[in-house]
Amino acid sequence: MSRAASAPFTPDRRGVAAFRGTTGGRAGGARAVTRTLTDDPLGGTVRRTVLPSGLRVLTEAIPTMRSVSFGIWVSVGSRDETGPQAGAAHFLEHLLFKGTHKRSALEISSAIEAVGGETNAFTTKEYTCYYARVLDEDLPLAIDVMCDLVADSVLTPADVETERGVILEEIAMHDDEPGDEVHDLFTRAVYGDHPLGRLISGTEETVTPMTRRQIQNFYRRHYTAPRIVIAAAGNLDHAAVVKLVRQALRGTPLDTDPAVPAPFRAATPAVRMKPATTLVEPKETEQAHVVLGCPGIDRLDDRRFALGVLNNVLGGGMSSRLFQEIREQRGLAYSVYSYASQYADSGLFAVYAGCAPGKVDEVLDLTRTELARVAADGLTEAEVARGKGMSKGSFVLGLEDTGSRMSRLAKGELLYGDLMPVDELLARVDAVTVDDVNGLAAELLGRPMSLAVVGPFGESDFAA
Secondary structure (H helix, E strand, O other): OEOOOOOOOOOOOOOOOOEEEEEEEEEOOEEEEEEEEOOOOOOOEEEEEEOOOOOEEEEEEOOOOOEEEEEEEEOOOHHHOOHHHOOHHHHHHHHOOOEEOOOEHHHHHHHHHOOOOEEEEEEOOOOEEEEEEEEHHHHHHHHHHHHHHHHOEOOOHHHHHHHHHHHHHHHHHHHOOHHHHHHHHHHHHHHOOOHHHOOOOOOHHHHOOOOHHHHHHHHHHHOOHHHEEEEEEEOOOHHHHHHHHHHHHOOOOOOOOOOOOOOOOOOOOOOOOOOOOEEEEEOOOOOEEEEEEEEOOOOOOOOHHHHHHHHHHHHOOOOOHHHHHHHHOOOOEEEEEEEEEEOOOOEEEEEEEEEOHHHHHHHHHHHHHHHHHHHHHOOOHHHHHHHHHHHHHHHHHOOOOHHHHHHHHHHHHHHHOOOOOHHHHHHHHHOOOHHHHHHHHHHHOOOOOEEEEEEOOOHHHHOO
């Protein structure tokens, strides 16, 4: 199972909510409401159905494809756990593939693999996704299997113990990857004990004593129809997908009384960040790993388009300032880049570098100098134009497969309550001005910076 972060550009609730044509369908005596979003010239026809239970189904019909990506997205992540529950969402993600009342774990995997398809899942801090990619003719099978495992998993005591061992190995493996560990350390430096600062996987101390009952309670409390979005993209028919979903969920715990969809995650109260600090994880590694950064902006902030441009120019590619200065001109690091993470009520902006331990001071000095220079002087018009081109190109090129299109539908609905058409999103990027970027840079990059380091050091090595 994998863990993923949100994409830098996604629709927002202030985007287009234009619908046309409302139809109803009946199944089992209950009425579903279907709406067709305005056709997107750069995409297929997008339709949205709200089932009586509050579960939502969104599809994008792309007749030129011969595959379909089908995903079940649940509005629950690691930030929804209490301290003793840390890791429950990720634990559950593993367990749902272990068997249902209809299928064993082997039957779940072999059913999809027998038709050349693939399945996987990932847990983030704010949502969990289960998905399959199959040939268009095998979509009914994928819907039946995926709905079954998400809605009706049995969570046997034996499976809990088996996956506990797997997850503990996963945690140990993560601890052996300092290039990954340093990002978690940085997140903890900024968020502290807040749930956003915890590891998605949990820790050995929380996963080891976690009981089946705790996981079962978490499952039934959070995996409810109003909190679930089903999305599919590819060569499909929307009405057929809705019918298949309803059939697959009939008689399961997700076949519930009428309800309204849960609203997307609220942005209040705002997350309180820790004062800037330095955290060092001493390890005898051949390479030092550092992350320097600060609190950013939340995902509904209109300035996120300007942030995307700023990130591209600073450290988003081989032409970026940091890459050119630190790697190309001085050869101090193999990998150096900047990134932004955005949540409902907060965000992060950071720079990562991996270098020889003896070069850490120089790399950090150059990084701080470049960030201060951009904060004071801003970017040039040419740089902003290049950053905008990178944003638009990466977004459109990312829509070349059904998986990314499926994800776009689900994130728009689950995280923003809306789906911004591709043309409008590109227009929002085009509308970013030099003043927008430089104003954000002055505010963001002027903030006190936290530092996370994994390598052969102690706290005193960075006391200054």
